[in-house]
Amino acid sequence: MPDGKSVESYVSKREPIEQGTSSDDGADLDANFKRWETETLAPALESAPERKEKFRTQALKWDVNRLYSPRDLEAIDFDFNRDVGFPGEFPYTRGTDPNGYRSRLWTMAQVTGFGTGEDWATRADYMLEQGLDGLIIEYDLPTTNGLDSDHPLAAGEVGRAGVAIDSLEDMERALSFDFSKLKHLTSVCNGPQPVNLAMIIAATEKKGIDPASFTLQMPNAILIEYTCVGRYIYPPEHGLRVATDVIEYTIRNQPHWVPIAVVSAQLYAARANPVQELAFGFSIAMEYLDSVLERGLTIDEVAPYFSFITGVDMDFFEAIGKLRAYRKVWARLLTERYGAKSEASLRLKLMSSPGTMSMTLQQPLNNISRLSMQMLSCVLGGGAQTMTSPLHDEAHALPSEEAIAVGAAIQNIVAHESGTADTIDPLAGSYYVESMTRRIEDAVMAEIEKIDAMGGALEAIKTGYFQRELAREQFDRNKEIEDGSRKLVGVNHLAKDDEERQIELFALDPGSEQRQIERLEALRKRRDNTKVDAALGRVRAAAESDENLMPSVLEAVKVLATQGEICDVLREAFGVYTPDSLTSGV
Amino acid sequence: MSSSSPSNRPRTIRVLLAKLGLDAHTIGVTVIAKSLRDAGMEVVYSGLKQTPEMVVATAIQEDVDVVGISSLSAAHMNHLPRVIELLKAEGVGDKLIIAGGVIPKEDGETLKAQGVAEVFTMGTETATIVRYIEDWWATR
Numbered sequence: 001m002p003d004g005k006s007v008e009s010y011v012s013k014r015e016p017i018e019q020g021t022s023s024d025d026g027a028d029l030d031a032n033f034k035r036w037e038t039e040t041l042a043p044a045l046e047s048a049p050e051r052k053e054k055f056r057t058q059a060l061k062w063d064v065n066r067l068y069s070p071r072d073l074e075a076i077d078f079d080f081n082r083d084v085g086f087p088g089e090f091p092y093t094r095g096t097d098p099n100g101y102r103s104r105l106w107t108m109a110q111v112t113g114f115g116t117g118e119d120w121a122t123r124a125d126y127m128l129e130q131g132l133d134g135l136i137i138e139y140d141l142p143t144t145n146g147l148d149s150d151h152p153l154a155a156g157e158v159g160r161a162g163v164a165i166d167s168l169e170d171m172e173r174a175l176s177f178d179f180s181k182l183k184h185l186t187s188v189c190n191g192p193q194p195v196n197l198a199m200i201i202a203a204t205e206k207k208g209i210d211p212a213s214f215t216l217q218m219p220n221a222i223l224i225e226y227t228c229v230g231r232y233i234y235p236p237e238h239g240l241r242v243a244t245d246v247i248e249y250t251i252r253n254q255p256h257w258v259p260i261a262v263v264s265a266q267l268y269a270a271r272a273n274p275v276q277e278l279a280f281g282f283s284i285a286m287e288y289l290d291s292v293l294e295r296g297l298t299i300d301e302v303a304p305y306f307s308f309i310t311g312v313d314m315d316f317f318e319a320i321g322k323l324r325a326y327r328k329v330w331a332r333l334l335t336e337r338y339g340a341k342s343e344a345s346l347r348l349k350l351m352s353s354p355g356t357m358s359m360t361l362q363q364p365l366n367n368i369s370r371l372s373m374q375m376l377s378c379v380l381g382g383g384a385q386t387m388t389s390p391l392h393d394e395a396h397a398l399p400s401e402e403a404i405a406v407g408a409a410i411q412n413i414v415a416h417e418s419g420t421a422d423t424i425d426p427l428a429g430s431y432y433v434e435s436m437t438r439r440i441e442d443a444v445m446a447e448i449e450k451i452d453a454m455g456g457a458l459e460a461i462k463t464g465y466f467q468r469e470l471a472r473e474q475f476d477r478n479k480e481i482e483d484g485s486r487k488l489v490g491v492n493h494l495a496k497d498d499e500e501r502q503i504e505l506f507a508l509d510p511g512s513e514q515r516q517i518e519r520l521e522a523l524r525k526r527r528d529n530t531k532v533d534a535a536l537g538r539v540r541a542a543a544e545s546d547e548n549l550m551p552s553v554l555e556a557v558k559v560l561a562t563q564g565e566i567c568d569v570l571r572e573a574f575g576v577y578t579p580d581s582l583t584s585g586v
Numbered sequence: 587m588s589s590s591s592p593s594n595r596p597r598t599i600r601v602l603l604a605k606l607g608l609d610a611h612t613i614g615v616t617v618i619a620k621s622l623r624d625a626g627m628e629v630v631y632s633g634l635k636q637t638p639e640m641v642v643a644t645a646i647q648e649d650v651d652v653v654g655i656s657s658l659s660a661a662h663m664n665h666l667p668r669v670i671e672l673l674k675a676e677g678v679g680d681k682l683i684i685a686g687g688v689i690p691k692e693d694g695e696t697l698k699a700q701g702v703a704e705v706f707t708m709g710t711e712t713a714t715i716v717r718y719i720e721d722w723w724a725t726r
Contacts, residue, residue: 230610482711584631
């Protein structure tokens, strides 16, 4: 760990509480509060008792008070300058852009992926025509697991959950859409990220696309895969090394791109509550930071390349508190632990999205309403530089074109019709929102210290701590839905029996898997296999040494080695990860 | 040094919960595993990225009574029929085979015709699955 990481107490830096200049006001407040309770509230409760015995936040299960007042701010020693401050300045509670969304709206992005490269490019053009300027490319399960389309485990999965990419030629096809409209591309390929990055570099080079004309964000977030998603390939230490190679190579060679995104949204999707999401996510981020710092770069050279992707759930104020605390905790960790100085390091680069996990299979049109509320909480929370919206048919199938258009419209309605993007951090000072923000911040810092005591995120993954914590949340949430203590409209509240499907779903071309396999077989015959073997040999040599994998992988990709072949070489060098009963979380 | 005779005690139901192929959605299987354990069953979990051959080998080695397959990806029709076929070929086709997850109705009917006893789709209460297994065990 770098020297700066030793803890400098944030609490000790706090100024003593300033006593109110007029204690009479305070006395008035208490007296008024009591008077309201007895004279106004009590008779009302007499005739209309409360709906629930206890009101709690949805994920954190924190008690929600009936009413928040200045007393709640005093209880957290609230200090405007320290806790909130100004936009674009430490601690960034009010957002990282000095002018909020008044100068620039967020980049509006959407996720898509299915079929072959050409299918993806056609869909990408359609999405860009809908007024989106960011795209998130999802790959199918064989691709994200580092397997070629003709691998036995790939059967039935080719081009299903994302686009199938076996070789550089597939990537060239996928990137054959109109780049002039694109600002941001996120490429989600955690396990085989070096191969994926190499293919994008080689494809844009061949097409003459200026790498500085768009931001490529690579999640490269392998540690999340061991925690909950499962698309890992190698054991965690090797996964971390591969990810570090991608980060280091990008910083040194493709400085316009973002080589790491900690996808805490995946933790959320695995039911992490906001405190777990941030604490696990930041602990994971610190493993990557520490690992890249060992390559001889300084914190201010590295931290600006770190980004995060989060998802928000339905509890409006938990979501807003989470987004505000997200920025604040990152800035604190970077200054207190790493001694970062540059503003680019301290400003959290965040993509936020309404949560796919709150989309219901039942009554799918209701999801449009859920998406709108979540998008609103993203904006009110000072969300992010980039936002995506999942789609209302998400739980049924791959998104239809109609769902994509509605998803884009939701972002634009919030941006242009609600007025919420016209002033910066409009909820600052709210007794409830400030209490929530600080409570989340404090709880996240405490959980991070707990993970530190275990030896950090890598150890917490290896011993199964994260996995077991998530398993417990998953079980509890399911129980709440089953026993009705958590109401979900269309699921356990206002549910309809034998509901008829009300939406048009996207239908995938069933022949695309076979075509992809035939194309792959033809490629293997057509290319110069002597060159491929030599290039794979150099990948092996790099894997077995400390050399960065990227140059040899790039060379292999250019001579048309397939993704599966390159990953096989790495499998032989690093081994394959198999979790046990402790680390699987099941 | 138990004083009660083992034969008087009902044997614990042993269940293998399995994931096939590249499907890595584990929330459902995690919740089901805990629900079955809470109901007193012994649960063996296969882990991810299993082939039908691996699942059948585990089912035999662990001597389970029930094989439960969780599928939330596109490939259930590529893997599940093979599991049934292999169990039958190994002469252990008397195990209860159940499936759950995102399995379209039409596919569910096909699987049932091939030997899957029941398909539990999204939204099934865990208690329903527990009861189904217990009822099968009682009348077997």
